[in-house]
């Protein structure tokens with residue numbers, strides 16, 4: 265039975281299989297048009313699962329994908345989902361200069377807004393690579409929130425926001441901009457990534473649900489994410505991948521759609537933007553906190 269009293273955010277990072285960082289330098293930007301595109305079909309499967317469950321979520325769409333498949337963006341918006349930005353070129357924030365970051369995000373925002381005719385208010389950094397210096401740029405571009413920070417030290421590619429501890433719920437990270445952290449499971453001094461993607465495919469579903477319940481008992485909204493390619497066992501192989509990266513990309517691809525369907529049906533979901541737009545009615549954890557993350561210069565990789 266869905267539990268309507270608890271807030272969960274369903275989010276989808278709309279990108280193609282070859283955009284994944286697991287391919288590293290094996291797949292370069294200039295070759296993207298040469299690869300078999302599977303994003304339409306895979307996103308359609310996600311949309312169908314959510315439609316059957318009458319669930320609306322937030323779709324962080326890569327600008328490069330939106331520009332090529334505007335009808336897909338229109339279908340997502342038409343189904344009642346929130347359209348948000350995943351940047352244009354899928355570059356880690358810490359690999360860009362502030363001016364490059366501003367240009368990339370602005371371009372993706374314009375592409376998506378031109379298609380839907382609605383303002384884009386949410387942003388998710390590629391590979392969760394957010395850094396402090398990017399936050400004022402997002403606010404100045406008209407974003408209301410960022411949902412990019414994974415408060416864990418368990419990954420070599422993620423970005424860092426200073427002053428945010430594991431288990432932190434949504435809050436106003438700088439004046440005028442909220443941060444909605446990806447869910448982690450506190451475990452002693454550590455925090456395990458418990459938001460979705462490859463972790464969701466790797467961990468047995470029953471154990472995953474136990475972890476989600478533990479997170480919800482802390483009063484923090486659960487923030488889940490999935491890529492359309494997480495459900496695609498037919499995605500091509502690329503020769504030369506490191507063993508760890510190949511496992512991250514391909515473990516349990518065949519099981520993911522069923523798990524998504526089960527998780528979707530077990531909880532009560534909403535788009536992030538609706539919680540930010542309704543601060544008076546949002547859960548307590550969604551209201552701004554007094555403590556603000558300290559603005560620091562670019563801090564580099566985690």
Ligand SMILES: [Zn+2]
Nearest residue numbers: 277279390391
């Ligand atoms: Zn991505």
